[in-house]
């Protein structure tokens with residue numbers, strides 16, 4: 001089977017040029033499956049999460065159809081309404097619209113809560129082609145008559161399951177009720193619980209169903225390892241791991257905002273440029289932190305799960321779970337930050353004795369044990385697990401039984417698929433490492 005190009009899928013020249021500038025040579029599976037149907041104006045139900053290339057899958061056909069059929073922008077309104085659950089995701093979709101549409105003359109704006117509405121009202125006043133918004137603020141503006149969507153002809157609901165989790169579903173339904181019945185509608189969701197099925201049935205009309213399984217990211221592309229460590233020594237272990245310069249763009253996940261702040265402050269004290277993002281930070285502070293991380297000024301981004309949702313930064317070499325999430329699905333989302341768009345990556349999880357049950361739930365969900373790595377190399381001879389644990393870092397008897405690293409042998413977390421990070425000659429690659437190449 002020959003691989004198709006964007007042009008083969010029917011993508012027009014100005015868009016192909018913008019994609020070339022981004023070095024996108026080959027459409028991802030969700031793009032290959034969605035773009036032709038969307039260009040024909042079909043509705044679509046997309047089962048896919050971030051990291052699959054889903055944003056370009058819907059933004060490209062939307063831009064192309066708008067450019068081919070330019071009509072007057074409706075005052076206070078938009079031709080296309082894209083709803084996203086978080087401000088970060090909305091901003092990123094806005095950036096994609098900007099990037100892919102750079103050779104077209106289309107107007108877009110992004111609207112979200114937590115900031116003054118003045119500029120948003122102003123941006124909407126003359127109408128836009130594409131409006132990207134979080135539901136709460138958009139509904140607010142609609143209620144104040146600053147936004148009028150009665151003439152929108154395309155609706156996209158991105159990360160519909162998150163919208164549901166975050167309690168936005170009523171807002172979404174109120175917004176949809178205002179839109180014309182005759183329109184093109186798209187719904188994307190990483191999971192398909194029955195309430196999303198119902199929502200899809202209400203909103204979509206004979207949709208094309210496209211499914212890209214998230215397991216591909218977890219199982220095939222991410223080298224997943226776990227280090228059993230005393231909770232009190234996590235901080236020291238993190239600092240030691242970061243001595244390795246191969247860990248060049250790292251997201252560290254914590255469960256709480258407090259811990260995110262603490263970890264980033266500690267890293268800064270040891271001279272490692274780090275930024276923290278979490279729900280207590282202002283929108284401006286979050287954007288600044290992300291920008292520092294994106295442009296490489298901050299080597300480490302410390303994030304909580306909610307804050308990290310939908311963040312799209314390419315080239316993340318390592319994801320470190322400083323604390324394991326108590327929901328195993330969050331683990332999948334976290335490690336999906338590395339190994340994006342076909343690249344491989346490394347996920348390192350710290351697990352203390354209180355987190356064993358989280359680890360078991362994760363392994364049950366991903367259906368594979370994480371590779372256990374001894375901490376002795378970084379934390380010295382002193383064993384870094386509590387006294388009641390076996391001395392070779394072996395997990396508790398009913399704990400995970402993954403492939404186990406032999407104590408005493410050095411272990412490095414270098415480039416995924418590129419062997420060990422430090423120049424330890426003659427080291428064999430783990431089987432998983434080799435498979436990631």
Ligand code: AMP
Nearest residue numbers: 024026027028050051052053054055341
């Ligand atoms: P998304 O799933 O939309 O969040 O996209 C994940 C990442 O893949 C983003 O960084 C995109 O810029 C990138 N991407 C999307 N499509 C392609 C492609 N065809 N080739 C290379 N990278 C892509």
